[in-house]
């Protein structure tokens with residue numbers, strides 16, 4: 001049963017259940033996902049973190065090797081804590097077109113696109129993936145929770161918005177052998193999925209939605225299934241993957257892969273509009289590399305007026321760039337300087353990339369730095385060496401994202417490794 | 418087919434004022450009115466054979482700039498004499514406020530009269546400070562033009578001119594309730610009841626509700642015949658005022674179409690492009706001016722897909738559930754209110770025996786019930802203008818509070834009971850009046866909503882309380898008459914400063930449009 005449904009404003013009644021299950025939230029401060037029994041069994045490091053209120057593995061056995069599982073085998077990552085909304089109804093398309101930046105009329109059934117949405121002032125509320133499951137049915141996946149915003153955005157639209165984070169379990173299967181594993185597991189026709197395609201496949205007495213998407217820049221898939229079928233899906237993949245090197249992984253490994261792929265994370269690489277406390281921390285799409293999504297021609301959407309005005313008046317103050325930094329010491333949260341003197345920005349994520357064999361980073365700079373002025377940039381790295389900081393001033397170069405490009409990600413049909 | 422520079426939706430007095438002002442600037446303007454007659458809640462209509470009345474019956478805030486800009490006197494606006502207010506009482510003789518809001522009193526003790534003069538002067542002084550703010554476009558925080566800054570500064574200056582003690586008191590009292598203020602100065606329940614009534618008229622507040630004094634300031638910021646606080650029963654009824662504005666509009670070249678309800682405002686890529694009528698007909702123009710309710714404008718006519726979610730939230734949250742009902746009685750002959758002289762009968766008669774009484778009348782409204790002992794403001798317009806009733810007969814027009822829009826039992830069941838409650842009150846103050854009634858028309862807020870297309874039946878097209886005033890009226894983002902939809906402007910009572918027959922929102926909006934070259 002949907003938890004919340006939206007009706008046109010005139011028909012809305014105020015319904016307040018006496019006791020909501022959420023009222024007992026304090027008894028379990030971190031929830032388990034439907035895959036927890038399998039993850040607990042695989043957990044050797046006891047290295048947990050909190051992902052949107054869920055107990056999620058930062059690493060399971062060895063973060064280094066988990067990363068290499070993504071790049072040379074197949075990595076299974078539980079993405080159930082990802083926020084998921086089901087958006088359904090005759091006006092679903094126009095609702096989403098008004099909500100998000102990209103043109104949803106161009107998103108065909110069976111396709112997925114990466115998009116973002118803004119508040120009235122044009123500041124990004126979140127980014128996420130939009131799955132068109134049927135002409136009038138979508139799934140929106142993202143980092144933060146947005147139900148009140150989505151419900152208020154639904155006023156005047158014949159559409160139902162349902163929070164389904166808790167009722168849909170999801171897995172990411174990423175890495176060169178991921179396709180082979182799915183085929184081995186008997187998902188017939190999965191070879192036909194091109195990048196950003198999705199399709200339904202039978203599983204037990206139900207079904208699983210498989211999309212050729214992911215957060216690694218690698219060949220990979222995401223699988224969505226009702227929670228009661230979660231464990232059997234895990235087992236099905238696990239068995240099929242035994243000889244293909246399937247490994248369960250945690251977020252630390254995934255985070256490296258996503259950085260190599262040049263992908264940003266809300267509230268890590270930028271502060272979402274509803275989370276920002278300080279007035280200057282909010283960002284417009286153009287300021288975090290999402291300007292390409294903005295479609296001023298498609299008709300009205302939230303933030304359109306503000307974005308168009310900011311563009312016209314040259315009011316975009318920041319820019320998000322990829323940096324290549326000399327040396328091999330990750331510049332995490334380092335300050336970026338121009339001519340070693342003027343502070344012009346901050347690194348939000350950085351690693352030594354094993355694939356690119358480069359020291360890479362994402363950074364937010366204040367324009368014109370990173371935009372028209374890209375020379376003579378430096379980062380200041382404080383490397384702790386046995387209770388003493390080694391202060392390093394390293395040259396940084398603005399480079400294209402993604403930092404790595406793997407042909408196998410897009411190859412169609414996908415290769416079997 | 419003629420093409421228009423601007424389309425005004427709604428032929429209420431504000432729509433007409435905006436249209437006339439725009440036309441005078443050289444624009445071709447079309448007014449589209451849903452009803453068969455223009456005038457909105459100020460239009461005079463026949464409610465029984467030979468008997469005519471309008472929801473709005475007292476003129477107390479028609480702005481002199483509107484009169485001047487539209488040359489209303491040249492277009493036949495006949496301002497009658499200033500009307501007194503009579504506070505009726507059952508145990509006492511009535512108390513009368515003569516001149517402009519009680520320049521002198523009769524029926525009060527000497528000490529009370531002296532206390533009143535002091536309070537009256539103070540109230541008018543303080544209302545006078547707010548007056549420029551309630552006349553101009555509200556300031557945009559952080560984005561004030563030089564003009565606006567200076568208007569703001571002027572308010573500061575007039576504050577300074579008050580002197581230290583007065584300034585302190587102005588600030589102290591600003592958000593007080595009317596009841597406490599009256600108690601500080603007065604003893605007479607009749608007088609305090611009248612103030613309580615005037616402060617809360619047309620809003621969902623009782624006299625003891627915080628900020629209720631603002632309502633009285635709003636009332637006293639209005640003027641008639643250059644006299645602050647004065648009121649009149651316009652000759653020819655409120656309809657005559659509308660007729661003068663209409664003539665001014667027509668003289669300026671405005672085209673007017675009645676029976677033309679607008680179904681949609683056409684928006685293309687964030688810009689208003691014209692309107693579509695209920696009939697399907699589309700009319701395009703560079704500028705669309707909405708003289709109707711802001712909620713209807715954005716949520717029904719523009720539609721949520723053309724505006725941002727945050728703005729939709731704010732518009733949806735505007736409170737506009739009216740509490741004022743309107744009673745029209747067709748009487749065989751003029752009624753006689755006990756102890757009231759002939760001049761009093763031509764004035765405004767108020768049944769609000771005490772501040773407590775008004776508060777008690779408000780209490781049930783909080784819970785969706787009408788007042789069993791309602792308070793009311795009564796006029797007998799046909800005494801001043803015999804054309805409003807057949808020979809020898811009389812029209813009684815009364816605004817009655819509190820009649821909550823969303824009556825729990827529903828107005829179908831509630832209306833006869835509420836009418837009986839009103840008639841019982843009237844009978845106490847004008848014995849025998851019941852027998853004179855040839856026809857009674859009671860318009861509940863639900864009726865007003867349907868007939869005049871006023872959502873919630875609300876006097877001001879949105880509660881006029883501190884949180885819905887100035888730069889928050891009707892909501893942030895549309896407070897300066899221009900709106901998030903380029904080329905679409907608001908100009909009705911839902912906009913700053915608010916409702917009442919003033920013409921100010923209409924005039925200000927037109928000036929804003931001219932300033933923005935819309």
Ligand SMILES: Cc1cc2nc3c(=O)[nH]c(=O)nc-3n(C[C@H](O)[C@H](O)[C@H](O)COP(=O)(O)OP(=O)(O)OC[C@H]3O[C@@H](n4cnc5c(N)ncnc54)[C@H](O)[C@@H]3O)c2cc1C
Nearest residue numbers: 427429430431451457458473474475679870910916917918
């Ligand atoms: C019971 C009552 C008593 C009042 N008494 C007084 C009083 O004594 N003195 C005083 O000064 N004020 C009084 N008022 C307040 C005053 O009547 C209003 O504030 C004033 O009428 C507002 O004017 P307006 O032009 O902004 O809007 P309105 O008068 O509401 O006019 C709006 C017009 O738009 C039209 N319209 C609506 N929707 C559409 C559409 N989709 N297409 C085309 N046309 C449309 C309506 O038919 C209407 O004609 C009273 C109000 C009420 C309810």
